[in-house]
Amino acid sequence: METQVLAALNEADGPVTAGWVQEHLAADLAYTTVMTVLARLLAKNAVTRRREGRSFAWMPAADEAGLAAWKMHRVLNSEQDRRAVLASFVTALPEGDEQLLRELLDQAGDKD
Numbered sequence: 001m002e003t004q005v006l007a008a009l010n011e012a013d014g015p016v017t018a019g020w021v022q023e024h025l026a027a028d029l030a031y032t033t034v035m036t037v038l039a040r041l042l043a044k045n046a047v048t049r050r051r052e053g054r055s056f057a058w059m060p061a062a063d064e065a066g067l068a069a070w071k072m073h074r075v076l077n078s079e080q081d082r083r084a085v086l087a088s089f090v091t092a093l094p095e096g097d098e099q100l101l102r103e104l105l106d107q108a109g110d111k112d
Contacts, residue, residue, distance in 0.1 A: 001029070005037045006046060006060055006067055015050060015057030046070055 008024045009016065022034045029037075038058055041047040046067075049056040060067060079085045093101065 001027070001033070001037050002041055002046070003071065005034065005041065006070075009047060009058060009060045010064055010067060012059070015052075015059045017052075017055055017057060021058065 004025055004027060005021055008021050011024065012020065018031065018034050018038055021038070022029060022031055025034070038047060038049075042049060046061055047058055048061050049058045051057075062070065076082060076085055090098065090101070
């Protein structure tokens, strides 16, 4: 459900209400369920909100690339053997992606 809510928020042109999110989900979820999911995503820093009148307007904390990275972090954090997960991920990368990852890691290392 979190992924669906984040996808809906990313499709929006700007901040939207929970009611808007509910209407734009493929699943038929209750308003309270949507609010619960949004609150959980807020606690995980995946979304932000601002008060608009008596309700909140919600928006994703990151763009689509950031959303994909957030999903990858969630998967990685849910596993006990991070090294094995990362090793499996890296060895399955196509050659071009592996080189890109090496370049990005080098750039990140240069910033430290």
